[in-house]
Amino acid sequence: MHQWASLAAAAALLANGAVAQFNMLRFACSQLVVDRVDPLVNPGMRYTPHLHQIVGGNSFNLTMTPVEYDLAKRSTCTSCSFKQDKSNYWTAVMFFKHKNGSYHRVPQVGNGGPQGQLINNGGLDVYYIPSGRVTAFAPGFRMLAGEAANTDDSKVPRGNICHRCWTSTNENQFVGGAPCTGSDTVGIPQDPSCKMIRQTIIFPACWDGQNLDTPDHKSHVAYGKGSGATGGGSCPSTHPVKLPQVMYEIMWDVSAFADRSMWPESGPAFIYSMNLGGSAAHGDYLFGWEGDTLQRAMDNGCNLNADCPSAGLTAQKPEEYNACTIQQQAPEPVDGWLASMPMGEMAVRA
Numbered sequence: 001m002h003q004w005a006s007l008a009a010a011a012a013l014l015a016n017g018a019v020a021q022f023n024m025l026r027f028a029c030s031q032l033v034v035d036r037v038d039p040l041v042n043p044g045m046r047y048t049p050h051l052h053q054i055v056g057g058n059s060f061n062l063t064m065t066p067v068e069y070d071l072a073k074r075s076t077c078t079s080c081s082f083k084q085d086k087s088n089y090w091t092a093v094m095f096f097k098h099k100n101g102s103y104h105r106v107p108q109v110g111n112g113g114p115q116g117q118l119i120n121n122g123g124l125d126v127y128y129i130p131s132g133r134v135t136a137f138a139p140g141f142r143m144l145a146g147e148a149a150n151t152d153d154s155k156v157p158r159g160n161i162c163h164r165c166w167t168s169t170n171e172n173q174f175v176g177g178a179p180c181t182g183s184d185t186v187g188i189p190q191d192p193s194c195k196m197i198r199q200t201i202i203f204p205a206c207w208d209g210q211n212l213d214t215p216d217h218k219s220h221v222a223y224g225k226g227s228g229a230t231g232g233g234s235c236p237s238t239h240p241v242k243l244p245q246v247m248y249e250i251m252w253d254v255s256a257f258a259d260r261s262m263w264p265e266s267g268p269a270f271i272y273s274m275n276l277g278g279s280a281a282h283g284d285y286l287f288g289w290e291g292d293t294l295q296r297a298m299d300n301g302c303n304l305n306a307d308c309p310s311a312g313l314t315a316q317k318p319e320e321y322n323a324c325t326i327q328q329q330a331p332e333p334v335d336g337w338l339a340s341m342p343m344g345e346m347a348v349r350a
Contacts, residue, residue, distance in 0.1 A: 023303035024129045025244075026115050027315070029055035029080040029089060030322045031122030034105070036330040036342055038090075039064040040142055040217060040284045046330040050148065051093045051273040051342045053108065055079050055123040057086030057288050058326050064088075064286060066140035066212055071288025077324035079123060081305055083314040087288035089126060091201065091250060092148065092281065093273040093334075094188070095341055096257045099264045102337045102350035106252045106270065111198070115304055119318040127247040128294070131205070131231025134244045136295035137287040144217035145203045146282030153186040153279045159227035160202045161281050162186060165194040169255050179229045179247070187278040188270045192263070195255040197270065201283040203246040205232025206239035217284075244298055248283050273341055 032054045042048040043063045054060055057075030064071070075086035094106040110120035118125050146161055162180035176182050179200040189197055204221035211220035221243070226233020232245040254270065263269045274280050293312050302308035307315050328334075332342055337350040 023301040024127060025082075025297060025302060025304065026118070026125065026127050027081040027085075027305040028110055028118040028120045028318070028321070029078075029123045029126055030120050030318075030324075031108070032056060032058065032060060032079040032088075032324065033326050033328055034093060034122075034334045035328045036332065037062055038284070040144060040286065041148075047332075047344075047346065048330070049274070049343060051334060052090045052284075053093050053122065053124070054088060054090040055126075056088035056286075058324055059086070060088050060326060062329055066142060070139060071286060072139075072290040075288065077321075079321050079324040080126065081118075081315050081318075081321050083316050083320075084290040084293040084312065085288070086290065088284075088286040089124065089248060090284045091124065091199075091248060094197070094199075094252045095271055095273060096254065096262075097264055097267070097269055097271060098262055098337070102339060103341050104257070104337050105334055106197075106254055106257070109196070109251045109253045111249055111251050118305065121318075121322040125249040125251075127229070127245075127249065128298070129229060129231045129245040129247060130298050131226070131233070131245065132242065134205075134242050134298050135207070136289070136292070136298060137243060138212060139287065140212040141287040142213045142217060143203060143221050143285050144282065145201050145285075146280070148274050148280050148282050149276075150279045151276060153277075156186045156279050156281075157223075157227070158184065158186050160223065161278070162200050163188050163278050163281075164198040164200075165189040165191055166196040166198060166251075167193050169195045169253065179249070181228060185278070188268065188272075190268050190270060192258050192260045195253075195258065197252040197254055199248075199250040199252060199278075199281060200229075201248040201250075201281060202229060203283065203285060204239075205243045205245040206235035207241040207243050208239050209241040244294070246285060273343070275341060275343065 059074035162184040222239040224233035296311035
């Protein structure tokens with residue numbers, strides 16, 4: 001909590017022209033595509049078991065073999081604000097279930113807070129939080145946080161994956177403390193007073209130093225002793241290499257579903273695209289920064305969503321990264337009211 005408060009205060013000081021003590025990257029990534037594909041867990045498959053929202057480089061494809069697939073070279077644009085970041089980031093999609101049995105995808109918006117407003121066309125916000133000297137990810141690196149089949153909130157460390165209820169759509173004023181603290185829950189808040197639901201996914205920040213990936217996409221990385229958005233803390237001897245801590249922040253705008261008369265008589269109103277709750281929340285990460293720009297950004301204290309000449313980082317304007325989109329590779333309707341969630345057969349409108 002203290003370090004997060006310090007980070008926030010440092011960002012505010014920097015904005016006012018003072019010298020910041022703690023720096024981190026925090027930037028917007030707009031929607032590249034919403035699609036039922038997953039090159040990490042289900043490579044080559046169209047119409048994977050559940051729907052994802054994907055951001056980042058436009059070379060995103062059904063199959064992205066680590067040895068052969070250089071995202072930084074294959075992508076011609078990125079939906080993330082830093083031009084040099086061709087990585088791909090994705091999560092499951094949140095749906096609202098109407099009492100009549102139809103489903104509607106919950107839209108995402110950018111976040112405010114003390115570090116300033118981020119402008120997103122859907123998508124999510126990405127953080128790279130250093131803690132001391134860190135080693136940037138190597139080309140071909142990929143990892144997974146969370147478990148898409150988990151149904152037990154108690155099996156999910158709240159310091160890694162959590163949700164927060166925001167009772168206003170005006171989120172320029174920071175609500176609550178550090179991510180995944182206080183009243184934050186593993187489960188998705190099911191309360192009509194929530195106008196937005198903030199989802200946080202924090203990735204492991206310790207690496208074994210050898211494997212770019214493992215069959216479960218998890219064993220080559222580990223969480224450190226720190227909890228929450230603190231940079232990860234000290235690493236275990238099995239995974240001694242300290243990485244930048246990657247964090248996703250998704251602002252789900254649930255304000256259109258505040259009418260309690262729309263809600264189902266029993267069961268949750270808000271669920272993820274696996275037809276499961278917050279315990280199944282997960283995030284996928286494929287590294288794709290150009291050259292050594294991420295390492296230089298960490299070494300040079302690049303901060304927030306701004307140009308950083310010392311690392312060769314260029315922050316694009318919203319109209320530039322918003323324009324980077326691709327077509328669905330598993331075509332089906334994902335917006336408006338759907339007769340069922342996109343699972344199994346192609347989705348159809350209600």
